[in-house]
Structures are given as C-alpha cells and as structure tokens.
Amino acid sequence: MKFRIAAVQFRINRNSIEKNLKKMEGFLKNASGKADVIVFPECFLTGGLSMEECLKNADSKGRLRKAFQNLALKYNIDIVAGSIIEEKNQEFFNACYYVESSGKLLGRYKKINLWLSERGKLSPGSQACVFNTKFGRAGLALCWDLMFPELFLKMRKKGVEIVYCPSLWFSGKKFPAHKRHNQNAAYEYVNSLCKARALENNFILVYANAVGKVNLSDGSQDECIGRTQIIAPIRMVLGKLGDKEEMLIEEIDTEILKEAEKAYGLGLNFKDKN
Template sequence: MPRIALCQLNSGDDAETNLESVRAEVASAAADGARVVVFPEATMVRFGRALAPVAEPLEGPWASAVAELAREHDVLVVAGMFTPAGGGRVHNTLLVTGLGQHLGYHKIHLYDAFGFAESDTVAPGSKLVTFESGGTVFGVATCYDLRFPELFRRLADDGADVLLVPASWGAGEGKREQWELLVRARALDSGCWVLACDQADPAATGLEVNPKAPTGIGHSLVADGFGRVTAALGPSPDRLVVDVDPAGAVQARGATGALANRRLTGGPAGTGGRLS
C-alpha cells in the first residue's frame, strides 16, 4: 500500500529557487513516510515566462538534481518540468525519478482552451507512460489531460491502478468545480485512484496573479475508483500524505464494469465509434 505525498506549492520564475522548494518538500514528505512524492505541473518554472531558455533534457542539471534528492531520501519523485522539443518549442514533461526509475511523460493534450494557446510554445507528446514501483502500477497524466477520459481508460488498460496528475489549473469562473468534477469522473470511469496535485493559488498567499497564464487554484485532491473524494487540500501551499490501496481499484472496476462492459472504443468524431 504506497504512501503518497502531494506537495501543493507555488512555482516561481527561477528554476534553482524552485529546486530548493522541491528539496525541502521531499525531505519533509519522506520524514512523513511517503514513498512517492508528487509535485505540480510546471514545478521547474511557472507558466507565464519564456520556457525555451530554461528547458533541459532529462539528463540535464535540474532533473539530475531531483534524481539525486530521490536517491538521498529513497523515494520516487514526480515533478513537472520542460524539456527541449526542437523548433523553438518545448515539451511539457513530467519527470518520474527514483526507486529505479528515470523517465519522462510529455503532455499529450495541450491547453488550447479558455483563451490560452499552449501549443504556441509547447509540442504535444504521443506516448502514454505507466511504470511499476513497489508492486503498484502507476500511470501519469498532466492537467488538461483530465478532460479526455479515453487516456485514463487506456492507462487502466495498461495495468495502472494509481494515476498521478500534476497540474497548473487555470483559474476562472467554474474552474474549481470543473477540476473537482473531472478528477472524480476520471477516477470513476477508469476505476483507478486519481491523485491530482495542483499549483497553489497565488492569490491565497498574496502573490501576483498572472491573468495570461494558468498558475493554479490549489485544491489538490484524491479520488478512489468509485469517484469518492478521500482527501483534499485548500487553496494555499500545503502537503497531503495519503495511503492508497491498489486493491481498491480492482474492486471498483469489478463493481462498476466501467472497463469490462465497454462497447464503443473510440473512432473519428461523428462516426459513433467502433464496436469492440
């Protein structure tokens, strides 16, 4: 039964300063017994600044420093960063490092919505990522991915029981309600645990809010495979440590039949999908 920490923080413009925040949070989470420590999307640097100049490969200094932290504290760390994609764009990458892992997930669904155009500076990924650690199979997704249930069901099909979702959720009317609803819905329709770690709300701590960038609303939460919220935070920087039982995902999928009873498995828009 993995103990997982969600570290809800505010990233700033400087990667080294943000690394110090990661360092402190990893040490505290490990002291609380966490074996998996999750940070938000864009932990390396926040949105709203130029990303290409700070992007580094997974073998670069920033990711290597996080990997060393994971080794030092014997934990697995998941944190949002940016890696070069070519053509002046970056990948919005989740670094997964520690306990024998060092890999990245490039965000598949880009936030071209609500007046934003993430694809102007970010190139989409195309590969799903699952990995095993301590006998539990994890999957990862990022922020806007929450609006696409087929991704979460594919992760469940690939064996995942626990899904980790770092985010930098854009503020606005109804956005908190959408955030909470989508986390619960993705848990329910995949039958997985979904642990969603958002950037803290900068307004909650008196920081400047950038209206041109999605900087976070806080309210990180955990939902089980029945869509029930089992733990949650408020808007301010904070840490949530929870124990999750992967067997609960198996139980949820067996009870709801949400995966086993599917008849439509996708297909082009307007075609009604394909019979499986």
C-alpha cells in the same frame, strides 16, 4: 497494496528556478520517511515565468532530470517531478518524470493535450505513459489532459492502477464567459473531472495543483486554484486541500480497485466494446 502518497500544493517562486528547487527539497525532507511517493505540480519550477522565459530556460541537457534523480536517491522516495519544459532537437515539450527512490527514471510523459498558451510553442506528445513501480502500475497525465477521457482509457487498457496528474490550473476569472456565467467554473471543472476520470476507469487519481500567481500569455496574471486531491473508486475523496501552500499525505490501498471491479464489473463492459 498499501503505500503512502504525498501531494504537494506548491506556491511557485515567480523569479527563480533555483529557489523553487530549494523549496522542493524542503518538501522532500519533510516527506521522507512519511510517504513512499511525492507528487509536485505541473511546471512547479517555472510556472511563474512567461512561456517565452520558460522556453529560454528549457532543460536541453538533462540537468533538472538529473537533479530529480539525485534528490530521489538522497531522500529515499519516489518522485513525480511535476513537469518541466524539455528541449530536444529544437523541439520543446512539457515533460513529466517518475523517478524511483533508487534514482532510476521509470516514466517520462510528454503532454499530449496542450493548453492554449502552449499551442504553437510546444510540441504535443503522442503516447500514453504507463509503467511498473514498486507500488503497482502507474500512469502520468498533465493538467489539461483531464478534459480528454480517451487518454485515460488508453492507460486503463495498459492496466494502470494509479494515475498521477500534476497541474497548473488557474481560476480563469478574467475569462469573459466565466465573468458572465460562473466565476467558480474552474473549481467545479477540477472537482468533477478528477472524480470522473478515476471512477469511469477504475483507478486511483492523484491530482497535485499549484497555488499562487501565474503569468498568462497576454501578459496578465491569474491565481492557481489549488484543490489538490486524491480520488479512489467507492471511497471517493481520500484527501483534499484548499487554496494554501501545504502537503497532503494519504495512505492508498490498491485493493479497493479489485473491490470496485467486483461490485461494478467495469472490465466486462470494456471487453464487450473491444
């Protein structure tokens, strides 16, 4: 199946959820009629805030989810709404939604593999999220999940064809190990992991990262590295951005997955191990 995906490399406004919502709508307006699915980065509404401020602004009544549903309907486009901090029964989760162009919520994923600053403040999810869309079987992951192949293997076993991975990956140039050994480590991690997860599981990966400053748990700041990209087996990098705010639009054809399976027979190897 052929369809078009827009991956937004979003520069987060550090002071206002409402300004970020307004910017989101600008990208939706631009993508409407040009793409079938649009993907935003992790925490793209609140990523400029400290974790404590994010928790204070947690969505406990579904206001932001309803806003995403209304926007999907208004602009007739499926939305992977990055992620928001969601509160339920006094627990906080980093949650990602997939909203169909009809406004229907098709997928909701709670981040399983939490980053350092999220641990102890957010609760991890426990379930891989795979669901049917008009464009095939889709799955959701978030940022640091990329480091853990077992999540993606679970999605493969559920028949996933395309995985959407919103991210808030920053440079880490202030980390002592990065300073000592390789200040470009973050870029190499992202590029390597995106390819590895897509190729080892034979699915298409859409990775949407932010750009601009983010606040760290120690009160300092860092820069998100961008490198938004779409990876497909055999064809490899369908499109990739640098470190500027912009939107990547690419046509996807899921038939490449059948061709890759025929060429490499990954499914046979997985069956042998089960």
